[in-house]
Amino acid sequence: MSKVVVMDHPLIKHKIGIMRRKNTSTKEFRDLVSEVAMLICYEATRELPLTDIEIETPLVKTIAQEIEGKKLCIVPILRAGLHMADGILNLIPNAKVGHIGLYRNEETLEPVEYFCKLPVDASEREIFVVDPMLATGGSASAAITLLKEKGISKIHFLCLIAAPEGVKRLSQAHPDVDIFIGSLDERLNEHGYILPGLGDAGDRIYGTK
Ligand SMILES: O=P(O)(O)OC[C@H]1O[C@H](OP(=O)(O)OP(=O)(O)O)[C@H](O)[C@@H]1O
Ligand SMILES: O=c1cc[nH]c(=O)[nH]1
Ligand SMILES: [Mg+2]
Numbered sequence: 001m002s003k004v005v006v007m008d009h010p011l012i013k014h015k016i017g018i019m020r021r022k023n024t025s026t027k028e029f030r031d032l033v034s035e036v037a038m039l040i041c042y043e044a045t046r047e048l049p050l051t052d053i054e055i056e057t058p059l060v061k062t063i064a065q066e067i068e069g070k071k072l073c074i075v076p077i078l079r080a081g082l083h084m085a086d087g088i089l090n091l092i093p094n095a096k097v098g099h100i101g102l103y104r105n106e107e108t109l110e111p112v113e114y115f116c117k118l119p120v121d122a123s124e125r126e127i128f129v130v131d132p133m134l135a136t137g138g139s140a141s142a143a144i145t146l147l148k149e150k151g152i153s154k155i156h157f158l159c160l161i162a163a164p165e166g167v168k169r170l171s172q173a174h175p176d177v178d179i180f181i182g183s184l185d186e187r188l189n190e191h192g193y194i195l196p197g198l199g200d201a202g203d204r205i206y207g208t209k
Contacts, residue, residue: 002171003178005043012039016160016183020198026207033080033132033160033205034087036182040158041088044128044180048072067092073122077102077131077143078115080202084130084158098122100129100143104136109192111139116146123151132201134162134181135194137169144174160201161185163194 007013018024019032050065072095076085085097101115119125127147134140140157147155157170160182170179185194193199203209 001175004167004171004181005178006181006184007040007043009039012036012182015039016198019160020196022199024204026204029204030083033083033201034090036160037084037087037130037158038091040160040180040182041091041128044156044158044178045092048126071125072096073098073119073125073127075100075118075127075129075143075147077129077139080133080205081129081131083205084132084160088128088130088158095128096122096125098127100146102139102143104139104192109136109138111142113142113146118147118150118152122147123153125152126154126156127152128156128158130158132160132205133194133197134159134166134170134179135188135192136163137166137173140166140170141173144170144177148174156180161194161197163188166194 015032015036019029048067052063053066055064072092074085074088074095075098076082078099078101096119098118102111102113105112129143131140144155156178158180162181162184165188185197187195189195
């Protein structure tokens with residue numbers, strides 16, 4: 001089964017608490033998406049391999065360690081994942097970025113694909129799929145299936161808020177994918193929204209409702 005890591009850092013809890021409030025402005029919400037994504041990324045990259053390189057300090061030669069940044073790729077699920085990717089790029093600026101466009105059909109709640117553009121060498125990279133919301137798990141599962149069909153195998157999934165239903169579906173569909181979660185909420189409502197949640201992440205980031 002997937003490794004599931006739920007964040008317990010006070011900074012993340014505090015920031016998600018602000019995001020949940022209905023009166024938080026679009027600008028503040030958007031800034032927080034990117035900040036919390038950065039903090040989750042810090043945990044999700046904990047096991048990245050390092051290589052030794054020789055460097056010179058102002059005093060001596062020594063061995064430093066570096067992440068092979070060129071081996072990483074962030075894949076936001078559009079639209080809402082875009083702002084998470086922006087935050088994560090502050091931490092790993094050399095990562096490439098692929099995009100997968102999916103939206104949920106509001107009646108069936110099943111994902112509809114409308115865009116996919118990945119780096120040509122994506123299958124050689126470690127991939128971080130990002131989307132603020134893991135609700136039924138349909139969108140994340142479909143995005144990861146698409147990546148696997150293109151020969152990609154090293155995949156992690158990062159979200160801000162997850163419902164237990166979504167975690168179950170994603171980890172059953174893709175047991176090899178680690179899942180990093182800002183907050184594991186209670187459940188879905190009858191419309192497939194996460195409770196207590198924060199509403200529709202895309203609409204809150206872009207002010208579309
Ligand atoms: O786990 P699921 O049940 O599939 O739901 C989660 C999906 O729903 C939201 O996207 P939405 O369809 O609202 O698209 P948007 O980002 O363009 O608003 C969210 O950003 C996820 O992609
Ligand atoms: O609660 C939810 C569920 C799906 N998509 C969202 O943006 N929010
Ligand atoms: Mg939306």
